[in-house]
Amino acid sequence: MRQCHHRFLLLLAMVVLSLLAGHPVFAAEGLSPEALKIANELNCPVCEGQSVRDSNSQLAGEMRQLIQQMLDAGQTPDQIKAYFVQRYGVGILRDPPKEGFVWTLWWGPVVGLVIGIAVLTLYFQSRKRPSAVQPADETDLTDVEAVAQRWLTSE
Amino acid sequence: MAQIGAGSLLLGLVLAAYGLVASIVGARWRLAELVESAIRAVWGVTAFIVIAVAALVTAFLRHDFRLAYVAGRSSRDMPTQYVLAALWGGQEGSLLYWTMIVGLLGSLALVLHRRRDRALIPYVAATLLSVMGYLLVILNFVTSPFTLLPTTPPDGAGLNPLLRDPGMMFHPPFLLAGYASFTVPFAFGAAALITGRLGAEWLRAIRRWTLIAWGILGTGLLLGAWWAYHVLGWGGYWGWDPVENLALLPWLTSTAFLHSVIVQERRGMLKVWNLALLLASFLLSVFGTFVVRSGLLSSVHAFAVSPIAPWFLGYVAAVTIIGIGLLIYRLPSLQSERVIESVTSREAGFLLNNLLLTAMAFATFWGTVFPLFSEIFSSTKLTVGPPFYNQVNGPLLLALVALMGIGPLLAWRRTAWRPLWRQVRWPLLGAGLVLVPLLALLSKPVAAIAYAVVAFTAIVTLLEYVHALLARRRNAHESVLTAFVHLLRRNNRRYGGYIVHLAMLCIAVGVIASNLFQQERQFVLKPGEQGQIGPYTIVYNGLQDKRVADAEVIAAQVSILRNGRQQDSVTTYRFFYRNYEDQPTARMGITTLGMTDIYVVLDRWENDGTASLRVYLNPLVSWIWLGGVVYILGTLTLFWPQVAAVRLPARRAAPEPVPSQAASS
Numbered sequence: 001m002r003q004c005h006h007r008f009l010l011l012l013a014m015v016v017l018s019l020l021a022g023h024p025v026f027a028a029e030g031l032s033p034e035a036l037k038i039a040n041e042l043n044c045p046v047c048e049g050q051s052v053r054d055s056n057s058q059l060a061g062e063m064r065q066l067i068q069q070m071l072d073a074g075q076t077p078d079q080i081k082a083y084f085v086q087r088y089g090v091g092i093l094r095d096p097p098k099e100g101f102v103w104t105l106w107w108g109p110v111v112g113l114v115i116g117i118a119v120l121t122l123y124f125q126s127r128k129r130p131s132a133v134q135p136a137d138e139t140d141l142t143d144v145e146a147v148a149q150r151w152l153t154s155e
Numbered sequence: 156m157a158q159i160g161a162g163s164l165l166l167g168l169v170l171a172a173y174g175l176v177a178s179i180v181g182a183r184w185r186l187a188e189l190v191e192s193a194i195r196a197v198w199g200v201t202a203f204i205v206i207a208v209a210a211l212v213t214a215f216l217r218h219d220f221r222l223a224y225v226a227g228r229s230s231r232d233m234p235t236q237y238v239l240a241a242l243w244g245g246q247e248g249s250l251l252y253w254t255m256i257v258g259l260l261g262s263l264a265l266v267l268h269r270r271r272d273r274a275l276i277p278y279v280a281a282t283l284l285s286v287m288g289y290l291l292v293i294l295n296f297v298t299s300p301f302t303l304l305p306t307t308p309p310d311g312a313g314l315n316p317l318l319r320d321p322g323m324m325f326h327p328p329f330l331l332a333g334y335a336s337f338t339v340p341f342a343f344g345a346a347a348l349i350t351g352r353l354g355a356e357w358l359r360a361i362r363r364w365t366l367i368a369w370g371i372l373g374t375g376l377l378l379g380a381w382w383a384y385h386v387l388g389w390g391g392y393w394g395w396d397p398v399e400n401l402a403l404l405p406w407l408t409s410t411a412f413l414h415s416v417i418v419q420e421r422r423g424m425l426k427v428w429n430l431a432l433l434l435a436s437f438l439l440s441v442f443g444t445f446v447v448r449s450g451l452l453s454s455v456h457a458f459a460v461s462p463i464a465p466w467f468l469g470y471v472a473a474v475t476i477i478g479i480g481l482l483i484y485r486l487p488s489l490q491s492e493r494v495i496e497s498v499t500s501r502e503a504g505f506l507l508n509n510l511l512l513t514a515m516a517f518a519t520f521w522g523t524v525f526p527l528f529s530e531i532f533s534s535t536k537l538t539v540g541p542p543f544y545n546q547v548n549g550p551l552l553l554a555l556v557a558l559m560g561i562g563p564l565l566a567w568r569r570t571a572w573r574p575l576w577r578q579v580r581w582p583l584l585g586a587g588l589v590l591v592p593l594l595a596l597l598s599k600p601v602a603a604i605a606y607a608v609v610a611f612t613a614i615v616t617l618l619e620y621v622h623a624l625l626a627r628r629r630n631a632h633e634s635v636l637t638a639f640v641h642l643l644r645r646n647n648r649r650y651g652g653y654i655v656h657l658a659m660l661c662i663a664v665g666v667i668a669s670n671l672f673q674q675e676r677q678f679v680l681k682p683g684e685q686g687q688i689g690p691y692t693i694v695y696n697g698l699q700d701k702r703v704a705d706a707e708v709i710a711a712q713v714s715i716l717r718n719g720r721q722q723d724s725v726t727t728y729r730f731f732y733r734n735y736e737d738q739p740t741a742r743m744g745i746t747t748l749g750m751t752d753i754y755v756v757l758d759r760w761e762n763d764g765t766a767s768l769r770v771y772l773n774p775l776v777s778w779i780w781l782g783g784v785v786y787i788l789g790t791l792t793l794f795w796p797q798v799a800a801v802r803l804p805a806r807r808a809a810p811e812p813v814p815s816q817a818a819s820s
Contacts, residue, residue, distance in 0.1 A: 091538055094538075
């Protein structure tokens with residue numbers, strides 16, 4: 001009987017524990033706007049696409065706390081970011097400095113746009129000449145109709 | 156149910172294979188009966204797929220946990236609507252749903268175009284059957300939704316918690332349907348290329364079906380943004396996540412297509428380019444579908460790594476090669492009929508529009524796949540995030556908005572400067588009137604400039620309506636409303652298009668404000684304590700812990716005060732679903748006061764009720780949702796049945812003021 005009672009208590013404790021286990025049960029200390037700003041410049045390492053500021057993950061929460069503690073200890077934002085880069089690599093920065101391989105990322109679209117503009121320019125150049133002799137076509141007729149219509153309706 | 160489903164998938168595959176052979180043989184040797192039989196094969200395959208979907212849905216509703224797919228994605232205590240939504244909760248179901256949409260829209264297209272586009276139809280059917288057949292091979296032999304478990308579990312695992320949200324009932328089906336529906340215009344494009352019938356007649360069909368796909372995909376994207384805003388809790392609606400990016404790509408290329416196809420209709424130019432855009436939209440859709448579920452790129456959307464990767468990459472590669480090959484083969488018959496004469500012409504404006512849209516698509520694609528390159532070619536693992544996309548796409552988007560204003564004022568062939576100036580001077584003045592006070596009021600000059608550009612385009616667009624409405628009123632003495640309806644009826648491509656433009660401007664207003672002027676604070680509060688953000692005071696009223704059928708819900712209640720007076724109160728939730736306790740999800744407390752959203756996220760809490768809250772002020776986000784509604788309505792007006800006269804190719808209804816000449820009257 002006693003044994004049974006014991007078991008029940010144990011079971012109850014386990015149920016309570018298992019209910020609590022999934023939850024982050026500690027509230028963090030408040031973050032200053034400066035800490036939030038730094039957190040928004042870092043990628044959350046475990047959840048792709050979100051910043052440390054905006055992520056709901058446990059790790060991001062701990063990182064936010066660490067940032068606040070480092071700020072309180074008198075470190076500058078650059079020092080704090082350098083610390084995280086040293087730990088996680090340059091990929092932790094949301095906007096990594098445009099040097100080395102990162103450079104390729106930024107020049108890709110520029111090169112693409114330049115090629116696009118070049119192709120368009122060539123297209124215009126190569127097509128320009130015969131235009132002088134081009135006869136009127138039905139597009140022009142529609143335009144004439146439209147002008148006539150405007151003229152009629154404005155009377 | 157599993158047998159019925161698996162059986163009909165197999166029969167569908169056999170029928171698709173037959174239909175494919177029948178359509179090609181029938182077209183090659185002009186055997187009308189075989190072609191007819193191929194068309195019926197499309198309908199038959201579709202019917203088999205619908206039966207398979209019905210079987211899967213029935214299995215879900217009956218909680219038939221013998222099926223691995225059902226057991227893996229639903230449970231007995233899940234609400235019925237989420238049991239139904241579990242259909243697209245995983246890879247197998249999504250692909251099955253995708254295939255069904257291809258079948259349904261393809262069948263509809265065959266019904267509608269069977270008589271009119273007789274020459275194209277066999278190859279349209281063949282293309283549809285090849286796409287469906289390929290997917291059926293995957294669904295039958297690689298990743299079947301009807302795989303049985305060796306032992307039947309007493310209950311299922313339940314749906315991924317992120318998917319248990321009302322937004323997920325609508326976002327995935329619209330997005331997947333948008334992707335799938337690009338197959339229909341692609342089928343028409345492929346048929347035109349194969350037959351060499353590249354005249355004007357196929358364009359109308361392709362344009363309409365692209366418009367449908369573009370509308371559905373756009374709606375899916377908007378619903379996704381709405382879902383992210385309410386559930387993901389980073390205070391935003393668009394995170395430049397790889398999957399979001401890839402979904403945006405076919406939308407961008409098809410937007411480009413819908414504009415440049417006008418040049419082809421009116422001037423007989425850009426034929427190769429348009430077909431390339433069509434091909435790209437389809438390929439990007441397939442690529443997007445596959446990346447969502449494959450885990451190739453890490454993303455909040457990738458729920459599992461799967462064995463289908465080589466199948467999809469192989470397919471994309473094969474279609475690319477065949478498509479480009481066909482384009483090169485048909486180059487001689489795709490010569491431009493006319494030339495561009497002036498840089499200040501409508502056709503040049505459309506070209507610039509295409510340049511900007513494809514540049515955005517390219518930049519987005521580049522940023523999305525860059526992490527793959529960076530891992531291959533350099534040791535650093537990079538994440539390309541919002542700073543890159545905002546800095547690259549932001550200016551392109553602004554240029555596009557400006558062009559949206561200038562473009563409609565340009566005449567075909569060439570525009571004289573004087574009438575153009577007379578048309579833009581009032582909008583420019585309006586833009587100036589917006590610019591000067593905003594430069595003084597706003598802390599960021601970029602925002603003032605962006606709003607001035609938006610104002611310019613808005614005024615131009617509204618003046619287009621005003622001119623047309625006044626002309627109709629003078630002409631027919633109609634009321635403004637009747638005139639507006641007639642305007643849309645007679646020329647919905649122009650005036651319905653403007654509605655979509657206005658929707659984009661509306662969205663731009665919200666995007667600019669919420670990107671540049673978001674404020675955020677973080678508070679740790681005991682019940683009854685308060686914090687200050689902007690002009691608002693946040694009072695935390697305490698936590699509640701509830702159990703619902705399949706989850707534990709933590710709810711934090713917050714009152715919002717301004718100047719000491721209560722404005723509103725919101726509740727922000729955290730959910731812990733059974734079997735997914737380690738993946739808590741959330742629903743944000745959001746309320747709109749004036750035009751600012753107050754957005755409250757519950758981060759952490761202690762047993763004594765102390766809570767850590769993140770609060771964002773997001774200005775003008777409601778404009779984005781308003782713009783979304785206008786986008787959908789505007790797209791619907793584009794399908795408004797047209798007055799017969801407008802159907803003539805290369806001609807428009809007469810009472811359309813052509814702006815550049817308008818001023819000279």
